[in-house]
Amino acid sequence: MMNLFIIAGFIGPQEIIIILIIVLLLFGGRKIPELMKGLGKGMKEFKNATKEDDDDKKADPDKIEK
Numbered sequence: 001m002m003n004l005f006i007i008a009g010f011i012g013p014q015e016i017i018i019i020l021i022i023v024l025l026l027f028g029g030r031k032i033p034e035l036m037k038g039l040g041k042g043m044k045e046f047k048n049a050t051k052e053d054d055d056d057k058k059a060d061p062d063k064i065e066k
Helices: 002-008 013-027 031-059
Strands: none
């Protein structure tokens, strides 16, 4: 657990700015909103799928895989 804190300590504002500049150069200003939109849709679908899975388990506990 301590290793995680040490690794996270190396990411500062300067590194984040460098990463953002690299992403901007690689994908361009017009492509980034499309990427974020796709990412948002993917996260929404994942959330809905996990919610449906939980609802199925609550509705019929006999169908839970062992």
